[in-house]
Amino acid sequence: xxxxxxxxxxxxxxxxxxxxxxxxxxxxxxxxxxxxxxxxxxxxxxxxxxxxxxxxxxxxxxxxxxxxxxxxxxxxxxxxxxxxxxxxxxxxxxxxxxxxxxxxxxxxxxxxxxxxxxxxxxxxxxxxxxxxxxxxxxxxxxxxxxxxxxxxxxxxxxxxxxxxxxxxxxxxxxxxxxxxxxxxxxxxxxxxxxxxxxxxxxxxxxxxxxxxxxxxxxxxxxxxxxxxxxxxxxxxxxxxxxxxxxxxxxxxxxxxxxxxxxxxxxxxxxxxxxxxxxxxxxxxxxxxxxxxxxxxxxxxxxxxxxxxxxxxxxxxxxxxxxxxxxxxxxxxxxxxxxxxxxxxxxxxxxxxxxxxxxxxxxxxx
Amino acid sequence: xxxxxxxxxxxxxxxxxxxxxxxxxxxxxxxxxxxxxxxxxxxxxxxxxxxxxxxxxxxxxxxxxxxxxxxxxxxxxxxxxxxxxxxxxxxxxxxxxxxxxxxxxxxxxxxxxxxxxxxxxxxxxxxxxxxxxxxxxxxxxxxxxxxxxxxxxxxxxxxxxxxxxxxxxxxxxxxxxxxxxxxxxxxxxxxxxxxxxxxxxxxxxxxxxxxxxxxxxxxxxxxxxxxxxxxxxxxxxxxxxxxxxxxxxxxxxxxxxxxxxxxxxxxxxxxxxxxxxx
Amino acid sequence: xxxxxxxxxxxxxxxxxxxxxxxxxxxxxxxxxxxxxxxxxxxxxxxxxxxxxxxxxxxxxxxxxxxxxxxxxxxxxxxxxxxxxxxxxxxxxxxxxxxxxxxxxxxxxxxxxxxxxxxxxxxxxxxxxxxxxxxxxxxxxxxxxxxxxxxxxxxxxxxxxxxxxxxxxxxxxxxxxxxxxxxxxxxxxxxxxxxxxxxxxxxxxxxxxxxxxxxxxxxxxxxxxxxxxxxxxxxxxxxxxxxxxxxxxxxxxxxxxxxxxxxxxxxxxxxxxxxxxxxxxxxxxxxxxxxxxxxxxxx
Numbered sequence: 001x002x003x004x005x006x007x008x009x010x011x012x013x014x015x016x017x018x019x020x021x022x023x024x025x026x027x028x029x030x031x032x033x034x035x036x037x038x039x040x041x042x043x044x045x046x047x048x049x050x051x052x053x054x055x056x057x058x059x060x061x062x063x064x065x066x067x068x069x070x071x072x073x074x075x076x077x078x079x080x081x082x083x084x085x086x087x088x089x090x091x092x093x094x095x096x097x098x099x100x101x102x103x104x105x106x107x108x109x110x111x112x113x114x115x116x117x118x119x120x121x122x123x124x125x126x127x128x129x130x131x132x133x134x135x136x137x138x139x140x141x142x143x144x145x146x147x148x149x150x151x152x153x154x155x156x157x158x159x160x161x162x163x164x165x166x167x168x169x170x171x172x173x174x175x176x177x178x179x180x181x182x183x184x185x186x187x188x189x190x191x192x193x194x195x196x197x198x199x200x201x202x203x204x205x206x207x208x209x210x211x212x213x214x215x216x217x218x219x220x221x222x223x224x225x226x227x228x229x230x231x232x233x234x235x236x237x238x239x240x241x242x243x244x245x246x247x248x249x250x251x252x253x254x255x256x257x258x259x260x261x262x263x264x265x266x267x268x269x270x271x272x273x274x275x276x277x278x279x280x281x282x283x284x285x286x287x288x289x290x291x292x293x294x295x296x297x298x299x300x301x302x303x304x305x306x307x308x309x310x311x312x313x314x315x316x317x318x319x320x321x322x323x324x325x326x327x328x329x330x331x332x333x334x335x336x337x338x339x340x341x342x343x344x345x346x347x348x349x350x351x352x353x354x355x356x357x358x359x360x361x362x363x364x365x
Numbered sequence: 366x367x368x369x370x371x372x373x374x375x376x377x378x379x380x381x382x383x384x385x386x387x388x389x390x391x392x393x394x395x396x397x398x399x400x401x402x403x404x405x406x407x408x409x410x411x412x413x414x415x416x417x418x419x420x421x422x423x424x425x426x427x428x429x430x431x432x433x434x435x436x437x438x439x440x441x442x443x444x445x446x447x448x449x450x451x452x453x454x455x456x457x458x459x460x461x462x463x464x465x466x467x468x469x470x471x472x473x474x475x476x477x478x479x480x481x482x483x484x485x486x487x488x489x490x491x492x493x494x495x496x497x498x499x500x501x502x503x504x505x506x507x508x509x510x511x512x513x514x515x516x517x518x519x520x521x522x523x524x525x526x527x528x529x530x531x532x533x534x535x536x537x538x539x540x541x542x543x544x545x546x547x548x549x550x551x552x553x554x555x556x557x558x559x560x561x562x563x564x565x566x567x568x569x570x571x572x573x574x575x576x577x578x579x580x581x582x583x584x585x586x587x588x589x590x591x592x593x594x595x596x597x598x599x600x601x602x603x604x605x606x607x608x609x610x611x612x613x614x615x616x617x618x619x620x621x622x623x624x625x626x627x628x629x630x631x632x633x634x635x636x637x638x639x640x641x642x643x
Numbered sequence: 644x645x646x647x648x649x650x651x652x653x654x655x656x657x658x659x660x661x662x663x664x665x666x667x668x669x670x671x672x673x674x675x676x677x678x679x680x681x682x683x684x685x686x687x688x689x690x691x692x693x694x695x696x697x698x699x700x701x702x703x704x705x706x707x708x709x710x711x712x713x714x715x716x717x718x719x720x721x722x723x724x725x726x727x728x729x730x731x732x733x734x735x736x737x738x739x740x741x742x743x744x745x746x747x748x749x750x751x752x753x754x755x756x757x758x759x760x761x762x763x764x765x766x767x768x769x770x771x772x773x774x775x776x777x778x779x780x781x782x783x784x785x786x787x788x789x790x791x792x793x794x795x796x797x798x799x800x801x802x803x804x805x806x807x808x809x810x811x812x813x814x815x816x817x818x819x820x821x822x823x824x825x826x827x828x829x830x831x832x833x834x835x836x837x838x839x840x841x842x843x844x845x846x847x848x849x850x851x852x853x854x855x856x857x858x859x860x861x862x863x864x865x866x867x868x869x870x871x872x873x874x875x876x877x878x879x880x881x882x883x884x885x886x887x888x889x890x891x892x893x894x895x896x897x898x899x900x901x902x903x904x905x906x907x908x909x910x911x912x913x914x915x916x917x918x919x920x921x922x923x924x925x926x927x928x929x930x931x932x933x934x935x936x937x938x939x940x941x942x
Binding site: 449462469482561617 | 668669671672674675676678679681682685686687688689690693735738739741742744746754755756757758759761762763765766767768769770773774776777778783784785796815818819821823824827836847869872873875876877878881893896897899900912913916919920923925927928931934936
């Protein structure tokens with residue numbers, strides 16, 4: 001009895017919502033299924049439709065992650081669309097979960113920026129869309145119909161406060177006595193993409209391979225045995241406070257600490273681990289036009305240069321350098337990548353996670 | 366009291382209060398110290414972190430939302446809890462233990478567990494009612510129950526609810542008048558205490574808002590912390606100070622808690638009616 | 644002494660209501676019970692049901708998955724930390740509450756302390772963890788100050804980010820909670836008890852051991868159990884302080900509920916939550932029994 005009543009209530013509510021939205025947003029229903037700007041009638045029509053929606057919901061975009069704070073402000077100022085940035089510390093999995101738990105509400109995320117593993121597993125939640133600069137993006141960095149598109153990538157670096165520790169020239173330096181109680185990871189190895197990639201980089205530099213993360217676990221176990229390991233998650237605050245003067249992080253995250261600690265430097269080992277993040281549009285986005293406009297902005301020269309200024313490697317870097325639209329100063333400031341960057345495939349990542357699940361707690365206590 | 370005992374008591378109180386004060390103030394002092402640091406060893410102290418607080422527009426919106434939530438939660442808590450407690454005292458004494466138990470549960474069930482169960486309820490509400498941050502009040506009233514119940518129970522135990530209500534009813538008052546015009550004014554300090562505890566809880570609440578994707582004060586502080594460590598710590602200290610000053614000021618406005626002689630309440634000593642723990 | 648609201652008295656005074664008393668009076672409690680049922684009990688039930696839900700229907704596999712070493716370790720660690728912080732918080736909080744209760748009830752000190760406790764009882768999470776790191780972490784200013792005087796508190800390893808540190812940080816909100824919860828009981832101490840003890844020749848020791856102690860014991864124990872339950876379910880502070888692994892159950896739950904690396908296992912997370920609810924139920928039942936027993940001999 002109460003179940004039927006509830007269903008009736010939901011139906012009534014949904015009908016009310018639909019009739020309220022349906023008449024005023026004829027353009028939006030076409031935006032929701034638009035696969036490119038042309039489908040909506042061109043960029044100007046897209047901008048108009050997005051402005052009409054007036055709001056954009058993003059999730060898990062910390063302000064100092066690849067300069068997202070500046071990008072969001074620039075987007076707000078350029079189009080007058082208010083951006084709601086929720087749950088800044090959510091993981092990629094939590095972003096995709098939010099699509100489910102908030103489905104149907106006006107707060108559901110319109111777009112998500114997720115790690116590759118999560119993106120590949122959740123394509124059924126995304127809507128395909130090809131941005132205007134589609135052809136500039138390498139084929140290996142995008143799903144053919146645009147269900148997900150990589151937007152930036154970064155290399156795993158070791159950031160350190162040069163006034164507290166000597167300059168680092170190789171990962172093995174971290175085992176030295178000058179690094180007592182100084183080395184930290186940026187997340188929990190059992191749940192953080194960054195942490196897993198950090199351990200993989202340690203593995204690669206200690207005789208391991210992309211298929212074998214065990215040498216990385218051994219390395220951190222050694223760090224702990226020598227007393228060099230700090231059991232605190234490295235954040236902007238702990239870096240500034242001094243508890244984590246040596247921190248494994250994506251290079252674009254590490255760069256942001258310079259404003260807090262003027263002596264902060266980065267060390268990138270040869271053949272570093274890189275990983276890319278991908279943008280995807282929620283199939284049931286409450287603001288479909290704004291979502292698509294956001295993607296257009298991110299992949300425009302302005303958006304890509306913001307990523308560059310944040311220290312990340314934008315996906316259109318090659319094309320922009322060729323056409324001269326890249327921010328040359330920012331490009332020069334990128335930490336040089338020696339050798340060939342490598343990245344874990346989906347299967348290698350799964351294997352690494354399985355190994356960590358069984359062995360990390362045992363090794364690190 | 367003998368002089369020796371008075372002296373001993375004084376020494377004891379001084380030691381406890383000094384140690385307690387140090388224990389609680391030192392970490393807050395550390396936070397304040399951190400928020401004034403420059404960006405390298407030997408850099409001069411700066412109040413930059415504090416002055417940039419006003420430049421974050423989202424922060425002011427979050428402060429406004431959190432204060433609104435605090436007000437709504439306090440009112441909802443009083444409306445829900447006070448009549449129920451009075452009614453149980455007068456007519457359903459057997460239910461008292463159950464109510465007390467239910468009011469203690471929120472302290473004991475972890476937030477992450479509750480949120481997993483609350484998400485569908487919130488989703489339904491957001492779709493079928495109105496989708497605003499103030500929906501969080503529903504959950505906050507639950508979180509506040511343990512503290513509010515205790516405060517209100519202490520207030521109700523100190524006055525003779527039965528006599529007051531019978532007298533008012535015999536003069537023709539309806540239950541609304543009895544509850545809000547007769548009993549409530551007699552326990553105004555307990556009511557105030559309960560409201561203040563609610564305000565403190567709502568201003569400090571993070572987990573629920575974050576897991577349900579709302580942007581309240583603590584979530585904004587956290588987000589700030591990811592961009593600017595100094596400012597986020599400055600805002601934390603500021604919000605603690607604000608809540609504290611608010612509570613102190615309002616505590617001075619409340620009527621002094623009258624020490625009712627227990628004989629008037631018909632009990633051997635306060636607490637017998639409700640067991641030891643009120 | 645007659646307790647107020649004795650049903651026998653009511654029946655004698657309202658004979659005309661007879662047996663129909665039941666529905667009318669219980670309606671008064673309905674709004675509250677409905678609200679709590681919807682927003683507290685329903686979510687708990689959803690989680691409990693979820694613990695038994697598998698991909699193809701009800702299953703016990705989540706429960707049997709609980710029988711792993713790290714799960715048992717997490718529960719033991721949770722119980723240890725909760726007990727330790729509850730006991731320390733209860734004792735220290737009781738002392739602080741006594742120091743406040745023996746002062747001027749209208750005084751500034753009392754208002755200031757109770758306001759501070761009201762605020763600090765809610766203080767937790769990332770900010771609290773950071774405050775302690777900044778104070779007593781490896782480069783915290785208290786640590787450095789002690790080091791300058793030759794005392795290295797981390798000579799045997801940094802304990803702040805292990806379980807002992809967690810106990811210390813938890814007491815920061817346990818003590819205020821204890822003060823809030825125990826102060827009303829202390830306010831019930833009557834000077835006549837002291838006078839009676841002294842007139843019978845007893846001293847301070849006799850007073851506390853035979854009079855005030857036993858009378859306050861149920862309140863004290865009840866408050867301690869409450870502190871235990873509070874620490875047991877606390878999550879945000881531990882998550883911010885202890886970075887790696889599944890040290891305590893709430894962190895394990897969150898690790899399994901959502902993970903960036905595809906390790907999410909909601910079934911196991913809900914089974915862990917069920918375990919927590921069971922333990923808390925045991926604690927709260929003990930508390931209720933304690934209340935009933937002691938209030939019986941207090942009458």
